[in-house]
Amino acid sequence: MNIDSIKNGYVLDHITAGKAMKIYELLELNKLECQIAIITNARSNKYGRKDMIKIDKLIDIDLDIIGYIDPRTTICIVKNDKIIEKKTLSKPKELINVVSCKNPRCITSVERSLDQVFILKENDKYRCKYCETILEQE
Ligand SMILES: [Zn+2]
Numbered sequence: 597m598n599i600d601s602i603k604n605g606y607v608l609d610h611i612t613a614g615k616a617m618k619i620y621e622l623l624e625l626n627k628l629e630c631q632i633a634i635i636t637n638a639r640s641n642k643y644g645r646k647d648m649i650k651i652d653k654l655i656d657i658d659l660d661i662i663g664y665i666d667p668r669t670t671i672c673i674v675k676n677d678k679i680i681e682k683k684t685l686s687k688p689k690e691l692i693n694v695v696s697c698k699n700p701r702c703i704t705s706v707e708r709s710l711d712q713v714f715i716l717k718e719n720d721k722y723r724c725k726y727c728e729t730i731l732e733q734e
Pocket residue numbers: 697698699702703704724725726727728729
C-alpha cells in the first residue's frame with residue numbers, strides 16, 4: 597500500500613521509530629474496520645529511521661494522544677487522493693482520559709467517575725492533577 601492507494605484518510609508521518617504501535621494502541625485503531633498500514637523503520641532523510649501509519653478513512657483522530665506519544669509526528673490529511681493539509685503537533689497542555697494515574701492512593705483509583713487528568717509542567721513532564729504523581733513516559 598502506498599500513499600496513492602489512500603483516497604480519503606490520514607498519513608501519520610515522521611513518527612519516531614518504534615512508536616507507531618503505541619499510537620495504534622492508544623488511538624484504538626484496532627477497532628476500525630478500514631484499511632490501516634503500519635510501516636516501521638522506514639528510511640527518512642530527516643531522522644534516519646521513522647514509522648508511519650496510513651489510515652484509509654477520515655475518522656475522528658484525537659491529536660492530543662498523538663502529540664502526547666510523539667509530538668514529532670506530522671499528520672497529512674488526504675482527500676480525493678491529494679494531501680490537502682499537513683498538521684504538526686505539540687505536546688498537549690492537558691491529557692484527559694488518555695492514561696491512568698498509577699498511584700494506588702490517588703483519588704482517581706477510588707472515585708472511578710473522575711476524569712484522569714494530567715497537566716504538562718515546565719520540565720516537560722506530566723503530573724496527575726489530583727496527586728501530582730509524575731507520569732513516566734517510555
Ligand atoms: Zn493521581
